[in-house]
Amino acid sequence: MIVAVVAAASPPISPPYLNSNPGSFGDRKQLLFKLQKCKSIQHAAPIHAHIIKNGNPNDPFILFELIRICSRCCSIEYASKIFRQTPDPNVFLYTAFIEVLVSSGAYFDGIRTYFQMIKYFILPDNYIIPLVLKACGSALDLKSGEQIHCQVMKLGLSSDRFLRVKLMELYGKCGEFNDAKKVFDEMPQRDVVASTVMISCYLDHGLVSKAMDEFRLVSTKDNVCWTAVIDGLVRNGEMNYALELFREMQMAGVKPNEVTVVCVLSACAQLGALELGKWVHSYVEKYNIQVNHIVGSALVNMYSRCGDIDEAASLFEDLKARDVTTYNSMIVGYALNGKSMEAIKIFQRMKHEGVKPTSITFSGVLNACSHGGLVDIGFDIFGSMETEYGIERRIEHYGCMVDLLGRVGRLQEAYDFIQKGNIAPDNIIWGSLLSACRIHKNFELGERVAKILLEYGAADSGTYILLSNVYASRGKFKEAAQVRAKLREEGVQKEPGCSSIEVNNEIHEFLLGDIRHPKREAIYSKLKELNHMLESEDYAPATDVISQDIEEHEKRWALSIHSERLAICYGLISTKPCTTIRVVKNLRVCNDCHSVIKLISKITRRKVVVRDRNRFHHFENGVCSCGDYW
């Protein structure tokens, strides 16, 4: 299909050179030159036909150029055909052919082809070896890689810089840092490329401080080196550190490229740092950084994960380059922000425009159905996944369906859906049903589900808390206490709640009852003022979730110092009236905070946007976009 489209779109080929005399040297040179310029095999086919008819079809130089064209347009088939028909391929042809295989991800075929060449006694050189080492690294084929390393020594090629970089990459990818470091240390002069590979090796395996030590030793850091470190820090969850380095990079006068921008946007998205994200966006425009589909997707993702879904949507519309990931970013963004119908519309548009959805598309769109309580649409889409799109339904998709049924209170159906046995349920699926049971106050089923979760032995801290809350809600305080005791006994760590807010391009983090902030006095006096105002509102604190044996007013206080409330108070005292307050929390918002934030939005006339572990809550004038189900 694609081939046909490309062929149709290609300009008609009317090459005057085809009429020239193929016998003379000049014509052959001209043909080679033309082949070097070809971007696709469609352009080259008539030239190839001409050569077969009039010239020497086994000319190794011509064949070499033909296979290189296949590399440019990822045409394994055409390359294989040429390669198979070549009587005695030389090392150049092997290199070009393996390049086609490796660039298409056929690593093992590339490695096999290389060893076949060795079998035919063709001597490898310092071009083909790095290529095959790259394949070994990508395929995590350490054994073949080591074998090739031995050949490198025997052939006396180990001083080649390119080759060393690929050896390091191989060892790094396979987790053999010592070997990677050994190759690195044996280099007479360290250059920035080798250092970047070494740093990436460490970062790929979470060795942040080793990577940073190495990074600080690099004397001339270029933008790729900076970017590799920033990206690695983001992948290791060190967002603030990554942003700090991004600032440092600019101070050092190194200009970020589009890859840098994508990594920094990812950090902003994860932190919910909208102001900084906007600044990066303006930077992209100011310095003419190309907004390709990757940068476009990263921008859409950043805006939607920072809760500015309108900006994400308008940017999405303006993008010149869109691919499946861009669509996925938009769908997931809408789902996160509770805009279910919009997510479905994008999904339909995707279908209409012939963009093939992926597994992530369906996670997004089914999630949207779940947040919107759109049961019928959700089941239609779920049903179409395999039949219409040929995409395997995975556990996360089943999870969305359980969520969907649970949300609308069809708990027994959700239970039966799990029990049908189409997929082995995990603790996330049971946990979501348990949560639904709690919200719809179906304690009988809730207890049954909770017991399944405990039998599993895979219950995390959240499950224990949920189970304890189910018991507490049924008045079974003894059981609730037992579950909490078991939680402590088994040493299941409860991840501490942490909320952050961005003010003046800085991220401020708060833990439960945090008193570390320099403005703590003003924050707590705002908190007390709000608590006082809440008393005159119709608000009853959900103190029943507090399991400690303390006085009622102490329980109220324990609830009011939840991290998100501290972050909101800081937002209230440090931003202008009417500014939207945006908070990111690592856990789910508790019931009580949810009720309180609704009231805060009403009392203070501020929009409050909270991103919790699962989704966004847009609070405005006493109402939340989630419709009180999350």
Place this chain on the structure above:
DNA sequence: GTAGGGTTAG
């Protein structure tokens, strides 16, 4: 006469 390095989004 043929060729080559490190960093990108959900």
